[in-house]
Amino acid sequence: MVDVPTSATETDTAESGRVELEHERGYVGVLYSRLDALRAEKTEQLAKVRRTGAIGSLQNQSERDAYATMHEDRLAQLNAVEERLVFGRLDLDGAAVGDSAPQSSADDDGVGATRYIGRIGLTDGEQRRLLIDWRAPEAGAFYQATAFERFNVRRRRHLILRGRNVVSLEDDILDETLLDEVEVHQGEGALLAALTQRRTGRMGDIVSTIQAEQDRIIRTDMAGVVVVQGGPGTGKTAVALHRAAYLLYEHRERLKSAGVLLVGPSHAFMRYIERVLPSLGETGVVMSSIGELMPGIDAGEETSHEAARLKGDLRMAEAVKRAVANRQRLLAEDRRVVVEGTSLTLTRKMVKRARDKARSTGKPHNEARATFVKVLVRELAEQLEEHLEESSGGGNKADRAYLVEDVRSSEDVRIALNLCWLPVTPQRLVGELLSKPEHLVAAAPHLSAQETLELLRPVGAAWTESDVPLLDEAAELLGELDASAGRAEAQAAAQRKRDMELAEASVQSTDEMLAEYGQDGLVTAEEVLDFNEEQGPGYTAAERAMADRTWAYGHVVVDEAQELSPMQWRLLMRRCPMKSFTVVGDIAQASSATRATSWAAALGPFVGERFALEELTVNYRTPTQIAEAAARVAQRAGLTVSTPKAVREGTWPPIVDRVREGSVVDAVRRVLPEEVAASDGGLTAVIAPRHLVDAVRAAAVEGFGRRVGTGSGGVEQDIVVTTARESKGLEFDVVVLVEPEALIAEADGGLGGLYVAMTRATQRLRVLAEGAIPDGLEG
Numbered sequence: 070m071v072d073v074p075t076s077a078t079e080t081d082t083a084e085s086g087r088v089e090l091e092h093e094r095g096y097v098g099v100l101y102s103r104l105d106a107l108r109a110e111k112t113e114q115l116a117k118v119r120r121t122g123a124i125g126s127l128q129n130q131s132e133r134d135a136y137a138t139m140h141e142d143r144l145a146q147l148n149a150v151e152e153r154l155v156f157g158r159l160d161l162d163g164a165a166v167g168d169s170a171p172q173s174s175a176d177d178d179g180v181g182a183t184r185y186i187g188r189i190g191l192t193d194g195e196q197r198r199l200l201i202d203w204r205a206p207e208a209g210a211f212y213q214a215t216a217f218e219r220f221n222v223r224r225r226r227h228l229i230l231r232g233r234n235v236v237s238l239e240d241d242i243l244d245e246t247l248l249d250e251v252e253v254h255q256g257e258g259a260l261l262a263a264l265t266q267r268r269t270g271r272m273g274d275i276v277s278t279i280q281a282e283q284d285r286i287i288r289t290d291m292a293g294v295v296v297v298q299g300g301p302g303t304g305k306t307a308v309a310l311h312r313a314a315y316l317l318y319e320h321r322e323r324l325k326s327a328g329v330l331l332v333g334p335s336h337a338f339m340r341y342i343e344r345v346l347p348s349l350g351e352t353g354v355v356m357s358s359i360g361e362l363m364p365g366i367d368a369g370e371e372t373s374h375e376a377a378r379l380k381g382d383l384r385m386a387e388a389v390k391r392a393v394a395n396r397q398r399l400l401a402e403d404r405r406v407v408v409e410g411t412s413l414t415l416t417r418k419m420v421k422r423a424r425d426k427a428r429s430t431g432k433p434h435n436e437a438r439a440t441f442v443k444v445l446v447r448e449l450a451e452q453l454e455e456h457l458e459e460s461s462g463g464g465n466k467a468d469r470a471y472l473v474e475d476v477r478s479s480e481d482v483r484i485a486l487n488l489c490w491l492p493v494t495p496q497r498l499v500g501e502l503l504s505k506p507e508h509l510v511a512a513a514p515h516l517s518a519q520e521t522l523e524l525l526r527p528v529g530a531a532w533t534e535s536d537v538p539l540l541d542e543a544a545e546l547l548g549e550l551d552a553s554a555g556r557a558e559a560q561a562a563a564q565r566k567r568d569m570e571l572a573e574a575s576v577q578s579t580d581e582m583l584a585e586y587g588q589d590g591l592v593t594a595e596e597v598l599d600f601n602e603e604q605g606p607g608y609t610a611a612e613r614a615m616a617d618r619t620w621a622y623g624h625v626v627v628d629e630a631q632e633l634s635p636m637q638w639r640l641l642m643r644r645c646p647m648k649s650f651t652v653v654g655d656i657a658q659a660s661s662a663t664r665a666t667s668w669a670a671a672l673g674p675f676v677g678e679r680f681a682l683e684e685l686t687v688n689y690r691t692p693t694q695i696a697e698a699a700a701r702v703a704q705r706a707g708l709t710v711s712t713p714k715a716v717r718e719g720t721w722p723p724i725v726d727r728v729r730e731g732s733v734v735d736a737v738r739r740v741l742p743e744e745v746a747a748s749d750g751g752l753t754a755v756i757a758p759r760h761l762v763d764a765v766r767a768a769a770v771e772g773f774g775r776r777v778g779t780g781s782g783g784v785e786q787d788i789v790v791t792t793a794r795e796s797k798g799l800e801f802d803v804v805v806l807v808e809p810e811a812l813i814a815e816a817d818g819g820l821g822g823l824y825v826a827m828t829r830a831t832q833r834l835r836v837l838a839e840g841a842i843p844d845g846l847e848g
């Protein structure tokens with residue numbers, strides 16, 4: 070259907086509308102043809118490279134795979150931008166705006182140019198720019214230009230596509246003299262159209278409707294820490310994701326090797342956002358929930374508020390340090406060890422000397438152990454030598470190397486040295502710290518007896534999110550378990566040098582061969598090597614970064630950052646020594662035990678005052694009626710939240726049902742069909758306190774069976790039963806909120822959880838309460 074104006078008052082513009090629409094369809098057709106041609110080209114190149122393996126011209130299979138990966142990546146990017154490839158057009162000063170002939174934006178000074186803005190940049194065979202990447206500087210005006218500050222823009226046009234077809238146009242005339250020259254084409258507004266779409270359970274990109282205040286933040290310089298504070302639904306997550314894509318475009322070379330890490334609050338949230346960056350043509354970002362930041366550990370929620378608070382305290386870093394130092398023990402008394410039938414004495418003094426020497430290397434525990442062992446083995450070998458010389462009357466000179474070997478292989482010596490300085494894994498150290506009272510008391514004297522009890526847990530208990538920074542701290546202080554790791558590193562460096570020489574030699578022959586096949590672009594030896602290395606173990610750079618705890622990222626994006634504990638911040642700071650961060654969150658939504666009370670308090674210990682604070686002020690998600698109710702509840706409870714500016718008014722005020730005590734689950738059963746119907750094919754969430762979630766889910770399943778989802782897989786379903794915590798960052802057309810009083814209670818009286826739950830709704834909010842109704846909810 071062609072969405073051109075057809076009402077009586079707009080009839081005059083209808084014809085011109087059709088002409089314009091046809092013109093844009095023509096141009097968009099050209100762009101898709103170019104996209105198809107590029108895809109075909111890449112597919113062909115990929116096939117050729119794969120075939121070369123069989124021909125055998127390439128040096129080895131990994132090289133062939135490296136080229137294949139390059140082409141696959143580009144092909145994946147070209148495939149990812151199919152939907153809404155182009156979405157905007159700018160007519161700049163001097164442009165023949167009324168002209169309906171397709172134009173490209175060939176002239177770089179922008180004067181008289183028409184620019185088409187889209188997901189990627191495209192050029193034609195003569196390198197003329199057909200489409201400008203939304204992240205390019207020339208595209209900035211599309212998002213920033215206003216009638217007051219035009220940036221040479223006369224007209225901004227949104228092209229609304231369905232599939233490959235342009236179905237309507239939206240014009241913003243910024244140069245009012247243009248009003249005399251052209252017809253203005255307007256529908257309900259591109260932004261409003263985007264906002265009123267049914268939710269799908271997956272976040273989409275907002276690339277065609279980024280607002281000026283969002284765009285400014287997205288394009289902020291990469292250096293340093295940028296904090297984006299904003300109320301619910303102000304687009305913080307959207308901005309964070311688009312900023313990651315922008316930085317990857319702007320600093321491609323630097324970030325290609327170092328990578329970008331994106332951290333979110335939960336599995337469910339990561340699944341919710343996981344498609345946004347690929348849709349922007351970016352696949353290399355490492356995405357991790359806060360519980361997955363330690364490779365090999367998938368930590369769950371910390372349900373004890375007190376334990377979370379204590380483990381999040383920076384003093385725990387000191388406790389872990391002490392726990393490691395406590396693993397470097399002195400002897401209670403001198404100890405006899407037998408080597409090859411000779412009795413030697415390991416004295417307390419010797420152990421102390423060796424420990425001092427090992428500690429002075431500054432190496433982590435497991436690596437410094439080598440020094441500890443070496444010093445003592447040498448001293449024991451000297452003792453052994455003296456004994457042997459004495460017993461032989463000084464006649465025989467023993468070979469020192471043999472003696473050292475004798476000492477090293479003695480069972481007695483091994484036991485004695487291990488007693489003093491045992492290699493240990495982070496899991497073991499932290500596990501014992503949290504399950505053995507004597508370990509905890511010795512390492513954390515700052516804890517009261519009551520606090521010590523709060524922290525203690527059974528041996529082998531599952532890891533929680535607040536354990537992760539402790540494990541990371543321990544890993545940092547313990548180092549590699551394998552004492553030969555240093556040697557391995559040196560060997561790897563030497564190997565890389567050899568590989569590099571090989572790659573250089575092979576690039577030449579490869580180039581020649583590729584030229585034969587008409588391949589584009591030069592490839593450096595380094596590129597080949599990088600790709601080979603990626604290919605080696607069959608992992609991408611992102612996967613390698615994810616598996617490597619010590620990986621130093623080029624940039625880190627942290628979402629829902631208000632929840633992080635100081636220990637979690639400490640871990641994240643370690644992941645990016647350059648301290649290049651985008652931190653987004655809302656202090657008022659904080660609900661964890663370790664929540665921040667201000668950004669200065671959260672970041673101060675790590676960057677002092679060196680962070681830039683930006684604010685987002687418009688709520689794009691929640692309609693006014695619901696947003697105001699949520700803000701009222703928060704304000705009456707003493708939280709500082711600004712009155713939201715919501716983009717949409719909304720159809721329904723929040724509905725509050727008081728129900729008989731003990732009947733709230735029945736109430737869910739009763740109202741759910743009505744609410745699902747109201748969602749009109751969209752998403753419905755039932756957000757319940759933790760202790761009621763199972764019962765509520767069972768009630769929902771009775772009525773809706775397999776349509777009901779839960780946990781991180783829940784976002785696939787159209788009815789989701791979840792906790793306030795799991796709903797963080799998500800959104801649904803309809804929200805049924807169960808027992809608000811209990812949501813407050815489970816957050817230790819904090820209002821953040823309730824505030825989060827109320828602001829997840831894009832259309833309708835229904836509250837079911839058998840207990841007290843929070844002040845402000847009903848007006």
Ligand SMILES: Nc1ncnc2c1ncn2[C@@H]1O[C@H](COP(=O)(O)OP(=O)(O)OP(=O)(O)O)[C@@H](O)[C@H]1O
Nearest residue numbers: 275278279280301302303304305306307689690798
């Ligand atoms: N410029 C925009 N154009 C279209 N949609 C937008 C825009 N900005 C935000 N949105 C939409 O508004 C909704 C809320 O955005 P987002 O989840 O990023 O907000 P948030 O500030 O992170 O929210 P919260 O803190 O409550 O989780 C999303 O559906 C997002 O796609």
